[in-house]
Amino acid sequence: xxxxxxxxxxxxxxxxxxxxxxxxxxxxxxxxxxxxxxxxxxxxxxxxxxxxxxxxxxxxxxxxxxxxxxxxxxxxxxxxxxxxxxxxxxxxxxxxxxxxxxxxxxxxxxxxxxxxxxxxxxxxxxxxxxxxxxxxxxxxxxxxxxxxxxxxxxxxxxxxxxxxxxxxxxxxxxxxxxxxxxxxxxxxxxxxxxxxxxxxxxxxxxxxxxxxxxxxxxxxxxxxxxxxxxxxxxxxxxxxxxxxxxxxxxxxxxxxxxxxxxxxxxxxxxxxxxxxxxxxxxxxxxxxxxxxxxxxxxxxxxxxxxxxxxxxxxxxxxxxxxxxxxxxxxxxxxxxxxxxxxxxxxxxxxxxxxxxxxxxxxxxxxxxxx
Amino acid sequence: xxxxxxxxxxxxxxxxxxxxxxxxxxxxxxxxxxxxxxxxxxxxxxxxxxxxxxxxxxxxxxxxxxxxxxxxxxxxxxxxxxxxxxxxxxxxxxxxxxxxxxxxxxxxxxxxxxxxxxxxxxxxxxxxxxxxxxxxxxxxxxxxxxxxxxxxxxxxxxxxxxxxxxxxxxxxxxxxxxxxxxxxxxxxxxxxxxxxxxxxxxxxxxxxxxxxxxxxxxxxxxxxxxxxxxxxxxxxxxxxxxxxxxxxxxxxxxxxxxxxxxxxxxxxxxxxxxxxxxxxxxxxxxxxxxxxxxxxxxxxxxxxxxxxxxxxxxxxxxxxxxxxxxxxxxxxxxxxxxxxxxxxxxxxxxxxxxxxxxxxxxxxxxxxxxxxxxxxxxxxxxxxxxxxxxxxxxxxxxxxxxxxxxxxxxxxxxxxxxxxxxxxxxxxxxxxxxxxxxxxxxxxxxxxxxxxxxxxxxxxxxxxxxxxxxxxxxxxxxxxxxxxxxxxxxxxxxxxxxxxxxxxxxxxxxxxxxxxxxxxxxxxxxxxxxxxxxxxxxxxxxxxxxxxxxxxxxxxxx
Numbered sequence: 001x002x003x004x005x006x007x008x009x010x011x012x013x014x015x016x017x018x019x020x021x022x023x024x025x026x027x028x029x030x031x032x033x034x035x036x037x038x039x040x041x042x043x044x045x046x047x048x049x050x051x052x053x054x055x056x057x058x059x060x061x062x063x064x065x066x067x068x069x070x071x072x073x074x075x076x077x078x079x080x081x082x083x084x085x086x087x088x089x090x091x092x093x094x095x096x097x098x099x100x101x102x103x104x105x106x107x108x109x110x111x112x113x114x115x116x117x118x119x120x121x122x123x124x125x126x127x128x129x130x131x132x133x134x135x136x137x138x139x140x141x142x143x144x145x146x147x148x149x150x151x152x153x154x155x156x157x158x159x160x161x162x163x164x165x166x167x168x169x170x171x172x173x174x175x176x177x178x179x180x181x182x183x184x185x186x187x188x189x190x191x192x193x194x195x196x197x198x199x200x201x202x203x204x205x206x207x208x209x210x211x212x213x214x215x216x217x218x219x220x221x222x223x224x225x226x227x228x229x230x231x232x233x234x235x236x237x238x239x240x241x242x243x244x245x246x247x248x249x250x251x252x253x254x255x256x257x258x259x260x261x262x263x264x265x266x267x268x269x270x271x272x273x274x275x276x277x278x279x280x281x282x283x284x285x286x287x288x289x290x291x292x293x294x295x296x297x298x299x300x301x302x303x304x305x306x307x308x309x310x311x312x313x314x315x316x317x318x319x320x321x322x323x324x325x326x327x328x329x330x331x332x333x334x335x336x337x338x339x340x341x342x343x344x345x346x347x348x349x350x351x352x353x354x355x356x357x358x359x360x361x362x363x364x365x366x367x368x369x370x
Numbered sequence: 371x372x373x374x375x376x377x378x379x380x381x382x383x384x385x386x387x388x389x390x391x392x393x394x395x396x397x398x399x400x401x402x403x404x405x406x407x408x409x410x411x412x413x414x415x416x417x418x419x420x421x422x423x424x425x426x427x428x429x430x431x432x433x434x435x436x437x438x439x440x441x442x443x444x445x446x447x448x449x450x451x452x453x454x455x456x457x458x459x460x461x462x463x464x465x466x467x468x469x470x471x472x473x474x475x476x477x478x479x480x481x482x483x484x485x486x487x488x489x490x491x492x493x494x495x496x497x498x499x500x501x502x503x504x505x506x507x508x509x510x511x512x513x514x515x516x517x518x519x520x521x522x523x524x525x526x527x528x529x530x531x532x533x534x535x536x537x538x539x540x541x542x543x544x545x546x547x548x549x550x551x552x553x554x555x556x557x558x559x560x561x562x563x564x565x566x567x568x569x570x571x572x573x574x575x576x577x578x579x580x581x582x583x584x585x586x587x588x589x590x591x592x593x594x595x596x597x598x599x600x601x602x603x604x605x606x607x608x609x610x611x612x613x614x615x616x617x618x619x620x621x622x623x624x625x626x627x628x629x630x631x632x633x634x635x636x637x638x639x640x641x642x643x644x645x646x647x648x649x650x651x652x653x654x655x656x657x658x659x660x661x662x663x664x665x666x667x668x669x670x671x672x673x674x675x676x677x678x679x680x681x682x683x684x685x686x687x688x689x690x691x692x693x694x695x696x697x698x699x700x701x702x703x704x705x706x707x708x709x710x711x712x713x714x715x716x717x718x719x720x721x722x723x724x725x726x727x728x729x730x731x732x733x734x735x736x737x738x739x740x741x742x743x744x745x746x747x748x749x750x751x752x753x754x755x756x757x758x759x760x761x762x763x764x765x766x767x768x769x770x771x772x773x774x775x776x777x778x779x780x781x782x783x784x785x786x787x788x789x790x791x792x793x794x795x796x797x798x799x800x801x802x803x804x805x806x807x808x809x810x811x812x813x814x815x816x817x818x819x820x821x822x823x824x825x826x827x828x829x830x831x832x833x834x835x836x837x838x839x840x841x842x843x844x845x846x847x848x849x850x851x852x853x854x855x856x857x858x859x860x861x862x863x864x865x866x867x868x869x870x871x872x873x874x875x876x877x878x879x880x881x882x883x884x885x886x887x888x889x890x891x892x893x894x895x896x897x898x899x900x901x902x903x904x905x906x907x908x909x910x911x912x913x914x915x916x917x918x919x920x921x922x923x924x925x926x927x928x
Binding site: 052053076077078082083084088090093094103149153159 | 562575
């Protein structure tokens with residue numbers, strides 16, 4: 001695999017406002033990357049810089065080893081061979097589906113163009129809609145046409161700006177799977193921008209979590225969830241709570257739910273293997289780390305429950321007053337106010353140094369994907 | 371200009387009125403009103419049309435032999451020239467101000483609408499006065515060169531009329547095209563770029579084709595204005611149907627011949643109306659959401675100066691130069707023009723406009739409420755017919771209304787004579803009432819559109835919510851409808867008022883004897899080449915004309 005896209009310490013400003021600063025990541029050929037973050041974090045602007053619609057104030061973007069953007073120079077968008085799918089699809093309303101898809105092939109000979117359009121229509125399964133106009137299509141169909149139009153000229157890189165946000169939830173899941181299949185089959189390198197982590201997980205190979213114009217972690221979905229690099233990522237990805245703990249002898253950590261041995265945790269924010277004895281830490285506990293155990297000595301009070309089908313997500317209050325979340329098979333149906341025996345069962349947890357700001361500790365949070 | 375389709379009302383149910391008009395008898399009246407108003411438009415059209423089948427009289431024969439061919443040729447070249455000119459100016463300026471950032475782009479985006487405030491016939495006499503042999507430009511050139519000019523463009527002719535009308539009417543195309551380019555946003559241009567087209571290719575392959583229905587709509591409006599124009603062609607002595615109708619009536623004293631000419635003109639107009647409707651329907655399909663970002667592409671170097679110069683010179687020719695010349699003339703002739711008679715003309719103009727505004731807005735309100743209560747197909751067709759008058763040339767309407775009025779007058783006279791053996795003279799013709807009806811039919815669409823748009827915002831649910839709070843009948847009207855409709859009615863009133871004030875052919879042809887308005891005064895003075903004395907009334911009209919332009923500017927984004 002070779003590096004297709006290299007983003008090197010780029011910076012962008014709207015007037016005096018820095019949209020993002022010192023942002024870097026690489027993308028390998030054939031890989032699908034994703035910028036994930038709350039709205040307003042600057043992720044769409046990154047995409048527009050890569051496409052060439054915005055210029056940089058510092059840093060460099062190179063494509064196939066050739067610089068396309070830096071602070072003095074910006075290759076016009078039409079010369080970059082970068083395809084883009086816009087959030088609102090931006091289909092040309094005066095052209096049919098086939099004409100929309102063939103639009104970027106204006107330099108190819110007629111016969112070749114026709115064949116490519118037919119191939120693309122087959123790929124997206126809309127061959128029968130070739131002569132229809134965009135306003136006659138459903139949202140999902142429009143989305144697929146937008147994808148086909150961007151892919152038709154065989155771009156080196158495809159950019160997708162919140163491509164599923166205008167669709168309803170069920171369609172969103174199905175289409176994101178479909179899009180990933182199409183991209184993988186055609187070995188397209190792509191970058192997706194989204195605020196929805198479910199979408200990011202189902203489409204992307206590598207995900208960059210963005211916050212206030214910075215990439216907090218560039219990693220696989222597994223690592224973002226299980227090995228978050230910092231507190232923001234831990235908070236943003238998935239659900240969980242922070243419980244306080246104290247470092248004992250031999251790197252063991254004591255906490256309300258038991259004692260953790262050295263080999264099942266790692267410290268996220270420092271490289272130290274062992275924290276100083278007696279130092280206070282916080283342990284990230286995910287809902288699936290806590291299991292039902294009637295005979296356990298730890299009894300917790302149910303304060304909240306949310307039925308999820310196979311499981312019930314219980315919000316539980318521990319003796320100390322701390323709150324944890326637990327995902328328990330739904331045949332263990334208990335009422336709010338009852339006590340539940342629980343046990344910590346984790347292969348691996350992450351710990352953080354104790355937060356300086358008190359509101360961080362034991363703040364219960366729910367993920368954006370809800 | 372977004373919801374321009376009168377077809378799509380909020381809901382299409384034809385339930386009996388659920389709102390506040392519960393009275394059973396009243397409901398029937400509401401059902402009839404649109405048809406009554408539509409009839410007011412249909413009568414003059416039918417009268418004018420019927421003259422096609424009238425036996426050819428001598429005057430008509432004479433006209434056919436001498437002038438008809440000239441009229442057709444003149445009209446054809448005028449229409450072609452003005453359309454081409456307006457398309458070039460309107461589309462290019464709209465594109466530059468909607469998409470690019472250049473020195474003064476924000477200023478120009480609204481300032482380029484200003485020429486709409488000057489009636490075309492005012493621009494006409496200013497241009498003639500300026501470029502005349504005795505006008506300031508030729509005189510100065512002669513003194514500067516110290517010799518007779520070997521050649522100077524002759525503006526008394528086709529090119530002059532086309533130039534003036536282009537400068538006066540390009541804002542229609544500009545306004546529509548700009549709206550189209552703004553709703554397209556930069557987004558589709560970006561798509562084109564991401565698919566390998568540069569900006570110039572993007573304009574010709576995406577933006578221009580997508581804006582086509584809007585541009586065509588603007589061009590149809592321009593064409594309607596061109597065909598309806600009377601004042602400009604009269605000043606230039608460039609004979610078209612409107613001036614020929616006037617001459618047949620007031621020169622050859624043949625109302626039938628005038629009517630036959632009018633019937634030919636109306637045929638041409640109908641083709642235009644049908645074309646315009648088609649474009650309007652297509653606009654609906656091509657409509658895209660207005661993109662949130664309005665950031666424009668910055669032009670650099672010589673391009674930005676060139677674009678700024680272009681916009682500035684159009685604005686200068688179409689607005690600044692006429693205003694300067696008018697002001698100079700007005701000041702020069704202030705002592706003579708600013709007398710008792712000026713106030714009489716002004717009073718007549720204001721009185722007529724105010725009365726016409728009142729009945730037009732009232733009729734528009736009736737139409738809007740009737741269409742709200744009954745949204746079935748026949749009612750909607752009636753509403754459309756009732757508002758078609760904006761396309762009918764004033765000269766045609768004047769003839770079409772005057773003929774039945776004369777007919778009714780004659781009938782009344784005959785009866786009276788039979789009954790009492792006394793002549794009572796004409797009761798209806800030559801009264802202000804005839805003029806007001808003519809104005810109303812012509813400008814109903816102008817008043818209808820803003821009120822109708824405001825009414826679209828009062829959904830049936832709003833009425834029902836109000837009734838849920840125990841409000842009924844008049845209190846819904848007073849506490850809910852009136853506050854929402856207020857700005858719409860105000861806009862309608864301002865637009866109609868100014869349009870009536872500038873109106874020339876209907877006023878000229880149907881006014882009571884000796885009842886002169888500012889517009890009629892301008893016509894009289896300019897037909898004798900007294901440009902300077904026409905300046906003061908013209909300045910007054912331009913100042914009134916600025917009001918609706920300011921209203922319009924507040925709607926378009928800067």
